[in-house]
Amino acid sequence: MASRESPAGKARRSSTRAATLQIRLPRPSDRLDQDAEHCSVLLHGEWRRIRFHDYDEIYRIPGLYEQLFHDILDCQSPDVIAKLLKEELQRGGYEPDSLRVLDLGAGNGLVGEQLRNIGVSGLVGVDIIPEAREAALRDRPDVYDAYHVTDVTRLSPALHRDLASTGFNTLSCVAALGYADIPPEAFRAAFNLVGDGGWIAFNIKDRFLSDEDTSGFAAFIRRLRDEGVLELMTMQRYQHRRNVHGEPLHYVAIIGTKHRNIPVEFVP
Ligand SMILES: C[S@@+](CC[C@H](N)C(=O)[O-])C[C@H]1O[C@@H](n2cnc3c(N)ncnc32)[C@H](O)[C@@H]1O
Incomplete structure (x- = not known):
């Protein structure tokens, strides 16, 4: 064991x-x-x-x-993303309690917990499976102000209105992009719920950003940067966790600011 x-x-x-x-x-x-x-x-x-x-x-x-x-397996990602976001906020002279965060792929709330620890004041979770919400409410009932089980690419008009009127100025998405999890289309939908000038804090496996990437994420994120949609402030490769054999799995943590919505044609 x-x-x-x-x-x-x-x-x-x-x-x-x-x-x-x-x-x-x-x-x-x-x-x-x-x-x-x-x-x-x-x-x-x-x-x-x-x-x-x-x-x-x-x-x-x-x-x-x-x-x-x-x-x-020593997963570090919720801590790493929250810490890097806090550092960027400090560098720019922003207070964490001004943040209203949409946490995409929120799971059972570990990222939300870290965001609360750094002083985030508004926090809404979204996940595609009901078991994530049930676990978050069971284990961390005070972390999220609201937690929705939904596919962000198919929001009901009422939930879209609700999320759009929340005034999100930050998106977090941790350990949830790629593989069979969150596709670029869902990242785009959540990204576009954040106001211009907002913070975007996420991570992705290093391989998905490499020249050998076949997931489409490498080209997608390069295009967001090159076409001025996302300004990258921090990009840091780090050990996300170990695999079952004890070997390191490396991810890249990215903190940036949103300049404008992602157009639909950017999605691979
Ligand atoms: C590895 S867990 C990460 C949970 C949390 N962010 C963390 O770091 O502890 C990935 C989460 O993404 C969710 N997920 C997968 N596809 C999704 C989608 N299209 N939209 C929203 N959440 C999704 C999964 O249900 C799961 O809860």
């Missing part, structure tokens, strides 16, 4: 942690790409195999997401 724990993980465990679960990772001989990673969890006396991308199953088990990704 894996059991390494980072200092950040230990600190986070204080708030909402359920009893420790027994978790087994695959053998090192099973070479797995990130989207095929899985673990086994002992539940009611039986080992259940769960894919890392089956977020619905993971969120239904209190504490599993935190124990697996943060304690065992």
